[in-house]
Amino acid sequence: MTTVNALSEVAALMGDPARASMLSLLMDGRAHTASELALTAGVTAQTASGHLSRMVEANLLAARAQGRNRFYRLASSDVAHAIESLMALAGTRAAPASLHAAWRRDPDLRFCRTCYDHLAGQVGIAVTDALTKAGHIEPKGPRDWTLTEPGELFCQRIGVDVPGARRAGSRHFARQCLDWSERRPHISGALGAAIADTFFSRGWAEKLRRSRTVRLTDSGRRAMGSHFGATLS
Amino acid sequence: MTTVNALSEVAALMGDPARASMLSLLMDGRAHTASELALTAGVTAQTASGHLSRMVEANLLAARAQGRNRFYRLASSDVAHAIESLMALAGTRAAPASLHAAWRRDPDLRFCRTCYDHLAGQVGIAVTDALTKAGHIEPKGPRDWTLTEPGELFCQRIGVDVPGARRAGSRHFARQCLDWSERRPHISGALGAAIADTFFSRGWAEKLRRSRTVRLTDSGRRAMGSHFGATLS
DNA sequence: CTGATGGTTCGGCACCGGCCGAACTATTGG
């Protein structure tokens, strides 16, 4: 009963095209201003303002005032995860042919992107697969992983701040997040974020402006081979 | 762009209270009739019918007609996953399956009964699940199974007359029949009947008079364990 | 202080979509 209402309320919030556009943009994990979000949603500022306050009210978004701007971001990685799950569903919808075309249209996004604050797409999957294959992470429960002792050493070696990730409050440490383009779980949670940080700080990857797309640098490609034993198409 | 629309469309479907109620009920993984879903959603049959066809259209649900009922179930585990993610956002856990009054009224019938000439109820489901899990039968088409080579040997070993079943005229050989109490498919058709015959002729089960209820004998319970690897409540 | 920019609140309009009554089809059982 109550859970039903909660489900419909949350889903209804995501079900409006304008709000869905905003959420999509915010999937890059960054904070965006209200006017920026209004622009991408194709509505006026006052309409966007209404949408945004409703989503903050429902704990989908978090807002932060800075100067005369207000920045909005996803409230938690759980929100990002739910959105990814819905996008995965959209992939199964009717007319697979036309949808395939949509995928082809954005191969870079499928190759590597941010999902909230961790890596997704083929690169995210490749990293996750490599960690699994090497025994660095092991499934624990239906939606989590544990970092094994060799995994801990490996992370230390490539410069992932594991202690920092463990300190990350009540956040899940190593979570499975369903990748909508690859349709398989990649690693998220505090550890997933720490790994992504490593990719960016070591210059293995860089965020493209105004997009969730991430470009893997040449040194990033070499790192994928040497550290993760992965060959990317 | 395309992915945004897809996101909002899927979310909007889940965002209606009536549809959310239906999806919540279907989270038990079983198939439910249209009228049952209408009842729990608190809408009339015609309204429910509209909702259901829209969700089938969007590949959220799968429908199957049987007799004069239409059974609806979640189209895939991905759908269940997405719903659970949304529920997690609201901090509420998915409610456990609600028990139907009919189940409590006749637990024996629910445990084991004949469905025309084959076994149904928990035992029918357990047999079917065991055959599936062991790779003895495999789904073929929307409503049939094929008997694999190991399955053929297994049947021969426990004394199921497979050649006789194959000879059974124009009748379907191995058919999926939706179980009324378990709401999941069990095996019917000529092979299902032959399996039931084996249960009766080997003294594993016996029909109760003036009833569809079937009693599993002690040797039947042992057989369920040894041949089918199933533990029954 | 004044003007400019970013953001929110308010009020009213217009449209979408959920709902039901009524009528119709299909299956089952007697």
Next chain:
DNA sequence: CCAATAGTTCGGCCGGTGCCGAACCATCAG
């Protein structure tokens, strides 16, 4: 063949909500 039950389609009503114009705060630059 008829009655009962399950389900769908059609048409029209009505409420919720997304939208914008206008007015109203807040911050910053000069």
